[in-house]
């Protein structure tokens with residue numbers, strides 16, 4: 121991060137608007153504000169059009185010769201398939217209520233990051249190509265012709281949107297820029313304008329089952345590794361199974377949880393909980409990705425990748441599915457899965473074998489969130505938890521965009537958190553729950569080359585975190601999203617150094633007291649527990 | 660800026676056309692032909708637009724959830740910000756349409772970089788003035804019924820009575836006239852002086868505001884200053900709605916100007932952003948319940964030919980490695 125100015129400087133955002141009309145301002149591609157294009161072999165594997173080497177900073181993007189017709193026809197097709205698009209193109213009154221709600225606008229001051237203007241990038245073409253009324257007045261009415269510069273602008277700004285839907289909450293007509301971004305990306309994919317950090321994961325998920333491209337044997341190795349760690353920490357040998365036919369439950373979580381810190385500690389938390397309950401649960405290497413990078417690409421790939429979950433559940437003959445801690449995964453599971461790949465009539469309505477609770481809120485998809493499951497366990501007194509194992513932690517809670525505005529998952533995780541830590545404070549009201557701010561890494565923007573822009577977009581979250589850090593001594597931010605767990609540590613290091621990031625089940629795993637267990641001296645990170653003999657007294 | 664000037668000049672030109680035209684003996688055109696055409700365009704255009712939206716499928720149920728979901732029985736659901744039943748969804752929509760619920764949430768960014776703090780304080784001004792504007796519009800429109808109905812229904816006179824409760828000026832001042840002008844003026848002022856809003860504004864944003872302001876001002880001029888012959892105007896209005904149009908004498912030019920601008924608004928409406936009137940009811944982030952794990956939502960164009968990369972193909976790809984790692988397989992090598 122050597123090139124990045126310090127937070128005090130980056131906070132001084134220039135919100136003034138340029139003198140010239142936004143249509144006359146051309147996007148400037150600089151390292152740090154865009155993501156690298158999709159690689160040709162990845163596009164070929166996925167059967168996506170126009171695989172080639174190209175570079176956004178160069179003049180020639182090597183679009184196919186008939187790219188205009190492709191985009192026009194595609195736009196027409198999407199307008200016929202999506203009422204959302206049609207209504208959102210027609211009804212915006214440009215009141216600007218959404219303008220200062222986007223973290224990328226707040227952090228960059230670039231007016232094209234105002235959700236309304238992001239949408240106008242597409243709407244101007246809609247007017248120019250598909251409406252009579254606006255054509256007459258031309259630019260004054262905000263319509264324009266499809267030119268290569270327009271595609272460049274789309275690439276810049278529809279890949280500076282994390283599909284977080286914060287804008288949509290405030291819009292008087294519910295215009296959802298995330299939906300517009302999703303469909304604009306679909307259009308761009310039709311002419312080979314896309315980013316590798318989305319498409320390579322799509323390809324990996326398809327073939328290996330997870331976005332990191334971990335092959336089955338390697339996945340098992342990583343699991344064994346974590347099982348060994350758990351033994352070191354707790355003295356217990358947990359015994360997860362793979363592909364076990366006839367198990368009651370199939371468990372699916374984002375693969376980031378098995379691969380990198382701090383996700384692995386959450387993963388260990390899952391394993392400990394299942395062992396504690398002696399839950400009849402199995403894992404799959406084939407369906408080893410909860411996340412859905414197709415939902416950053418187009419409806420076809422979203423469906424195709426998601427379809428693996430039911431496919432595998434059916435093959436294994438489980439009764440229902442539990443999903444792990446992830447954000448956009450849960451938007452797909454809540455709002456898209458049943459529609460795309462249901463009905464799941466071969467599964468049963470989820471019923472907790474421990475408490476007998478029937479999860480009627482998932483009676484059609486037959487897939488529940490692990491946090492719902494755990495909250496129910498705690499409520500029914502089925503878990504013995506020792507908060508002092510998380511002593512020293514003053515936690516705050518980051519609501520992930522997708523579980524917040526695409527589901528409404530607020531009180532369940534807070535309930536679990538309050539039962540496993542001694543101290544918990546929320547960040548300011550206008551930065552949490554349905555008003556939560558994005559980590560900056562959603563919808564495929566958690567790649568290395570985009571770090572500068574992502575950290576700028578992290579300003580609102582980072583500043584709110586800094587606030588509770590200074591005011592209440594918060595030192596831990598907990599969350600239920602794999603992209604958060606990958607993004608927030610960097611965000612915290614920059615905006616609120618000293619705050620660490622944990623998943624929720626990491627803290628559950630720490631607090632779980634097994635019958636007849638040997639006393640724990642360290643947490644799942646293998647850090648000494650405070651107050652344990654031999655540990656350094658850390659201040 | 661160009662948008663603002665263009666829109667302003669357009670409205671001035673339209674007003675002048677009517678004022679001069681009616682004075683030059685074209686009362687038939689402005690009093691009879693134009694209104695019929697305008698209303699026809701409005702009705703046809705409005706219906707066409709709404710049918711266009713309604714006949715387009717909504718593939719996914721994408722409610723923007725603004726509160727706690729329905730979950731475990733001991734967790735309190737935020738029923739009207741995150742509805743899970745049709746009834747709750749209707750309430751959500753009603754709050755949206757009648758109270759501008761989402762606009763009520765509005766906040767204002769306050770980046771105090773020097774203090775290291777960013778705030779998002781509540782900002783209800785747009786909510787307040789929009790609400791003021793819309794309800795005044797509605798009431799003013801409703802009061803106009805007295806020109807079209809004989810005898811004037813009780814509700815209309817009742818509304819008039821309440822609206823002029825202050826009993827000031829002669830003819831008595833309607834409160835909604837004041838609120839209406841204040842509301843539009845605020846929306847216009849904000850569009851000009853808030854740099855963010857001004858940057859995104861187009862001709863089509865200024866035009867309806869100027870047009871509506873001109874309608875209001877011309878109406879006020881007729882009532883309080885020109886004191887036009889209301890009996891004659893009522894004759895014309897009733898003639899129009901009973902399809903026996905007449906042009907009574909003694910109608911002031913200012914009426915034709917007012918009436919023409921209204922006709923322009925009708926005719927312009929279906930092709931403009933004013934269609935948010937219809938669109939808000941069809942917005943899928945607001946009019947669908949968040950119950951998609953309980954009830955399967957159907958996408959009419961869901962493509963059954965899209966299948967996952969199958970487990971069998973996956974196993975074929977990795978069988979040996981799987982066996983070596985001790986992972987169960989369906990087919991032995």
Ligand code: HEM
Nearest residue numbers: 213214215292755756759789846864867868933935936939
């Ligand atoms: C849910 C219901 C509605 C909401 C939330 C809503 C919201 C708004 C907002 C925020 C504006 C201000 C635009 C600006 O800043 O210029 C506006 C303008 C306007 N609305 Fe509505 N509106 C609604 C329904 C209606 C209805 C039923 C009508 C019927 C006539 C209507 C007619 C207008 C008109 C004429 C304008 C002013 C022209 C303009 O600003 O361009 N609206 N509306």
Ligand code: SF4
Nearest residue numbers: 212214215216218291
């Ligand atoms: S809040 Fe909605 S209507 Fe207002 S400018 Fe934004 S998208 Fe348009």
Ligand code: SF4
Nearest residue numbers: 222281282284285287
């Ligand atoms: S969805 Fe989120 S990132 Fe995209 S425009 Fe809206 S607020 Fe910004």
